[in-house]
Amino acid sequence: NWTTGNVIEEQVAAIREQVGDKRAICGLSGGVDSAVAAALVQKAIGSQLTCVYVDHGLMRKGETEQVEKDFVAATGVQLKVVDASERFLNALAGVTDPEEKRKIIGREFIRVFEQAQAEIIADEGPAVEFLVQGTLYPDVVESGGGTGTANIKSHHNVGGLPEDLEFKLIEPLRKLFKDEVRMVGKELGLPEEIVQRQPFPGPGLGIRIVGEVTKERLDLLREADAIAREELTAAGLDRDIWQCPVVLLADVRSVGVQGDGRTYGHPIVLRPVSSEDAMTADWSRLPYDVLARISTRITNEVKDVNRVVLDVTSKPPGTIEWE
Numbered sequence: 631n632w633t634t635g636n637v638i639e640e641q642v643a644a645i646r647e648q649v650g651d652k653r654a655i656c657g658l659s660g661g662v663d664s665a666v667a668a669a670l671v672q673k674a675i676g677s678q679l680t681c682v683y684v685d686h687g688l689m690r691k692g693e694t695e696q697v698e699k700d701f702v703a704a705t706g707v708q709l710k711v712v713d714a715s716e717r718f719l720n721a722l723a724g725v726t727d728p729e730e731k732r733k734i735i736g737r738e739f740i741r742v743f744e745q746a747q748a749e750i751i752a753d754e755g756p757a758v759e760f761l762v763q764g765t766l767y768p769d770v771v772e773s774g775g776g777t778g779t780a781n782i783k784s785h786h787n788v789g790g791l792p793e794d795l796e797f798k799l800i801e802p803l804r805k806l807f808k809d810e811v812r813m814v815g816k817e818l819g820l821p822e823e824i825v826q827r828q829p830f831p832g833p834g835l836g837i838r839i840v841g842e843v844t845k846e847r848l849d850l851l852r853e854a855d856a857i858a859r860e861e862l863t864a865a866g867l868d869r870d871i872w873q874c875p876v877v878l879l880a881d882v883r884s885v886g887v888q889g890d891g892r893t894y895g896h897p898i899v900l901r902p903v904s905s906e907d908a909m910t911a912d913w914s915r916l917p918y919d920v921l922a923r924i925s926t927r928i929t930n931e932v933k934d935v936n937r938v939v940l941d942v943t944s945k946p947p948g949t950i951e952w953e
């Protein structure tokens with residue numbers, strides 16, 4: 631019979647057995663999965679674990695701080711932070727194709743992560759043998775690992791598998807769905823704001839800008855996203871929606887009027903969805919007054935945005951993310 635207590639006990643024992651007196655590394659993405667995986671491994675092997683957080687500059691407002699401060703405070707985990715935002719922006723310059731963006735972000739991520747790993751190994755010696763991954767059951771299935779289905783989008787997970795993998799993997803969440811992972815995280819004592827955090831893709835805001843990713847566009851999208859999240863939280867809707875991607879259509883402009891002038895700005899798309907496991911999803915029927923507040927605030931407060939549109943497509947046929 632399935633209980634969070636059983637899952638934790640089983641995994642802790644298995645991880646201890648697997649790791650022995652060696653050391654492990656875990657990449658933190660800011661999301662629930664890697665946080666819970668890290669907390670689980672931390673519970674099993676304590677200071678034999680070192681976490682790495684690569685700041686790719688594609689995070690939402692406040693998320694990096696949440697990892698650096700709140701997660702460390704909650705778990706006492708050893709954390710190495712690498713600021714690589716310049717590098718990612720340079721690599722993404724001029725790129726608009728979604729799959730190419732995903733590949734570049736995944737590739738750069740692995741490079742930066744491997745460099746951090748090398749530094750940790752230099753500090754801690756050859757006992758570093760294991761890599762922790764927050765792979766969930768749906769990731770296994772969608773990447774073709776479970777059922778042989780085609781790869782829909784090249785899923786990028788933290789510390790995604792390099793070709794010449796020299797680590798043994800620890801994947802304590804491989805059999806779990808998202809809601810189960812949240813329960814395990816809660817049982818492990820992680821703060822509510824981390825455990826209840828909605829899913830956020832590894833490539834971050836890089837795949838929520840339709841068009842080229844630039845610093846200015848990222849800053850703009852961060853503002854719009856922060857407003858949407860603030861209003862959804864204030865309305866008490868966080869538990870009702872699975873996630874709400876906020877997308878900037880950077881390659882689209884439309885005419886508007888603001889104050890006493892014509893504007894020619896970009897649309898922001900709100901993509902609130904309800905889902906059990908992200909394999910399928912329905913668009914959330916958000917209250918009109920909440921949508922109105924988000925729309926008013928975004929068009930008033932975010933420079934160059936003069937229109938807010940709502941995505942009313944289920945998955946399938948639409949995916950949750952736009953890229």
Ligand code: XMP
Pocket residue numbers: 783784785786787829830831832833873908909945948949950951952953
């Ligand atoms: P889609 O867009 O395929 O997304 O319907 C399904 C779920 O997966 C998240 N997502 C990702 N998560 N790396 C991740 O870790 C990725 O590359 C990635 N792409 C999409 C998405 O936010 C949704 O929850």
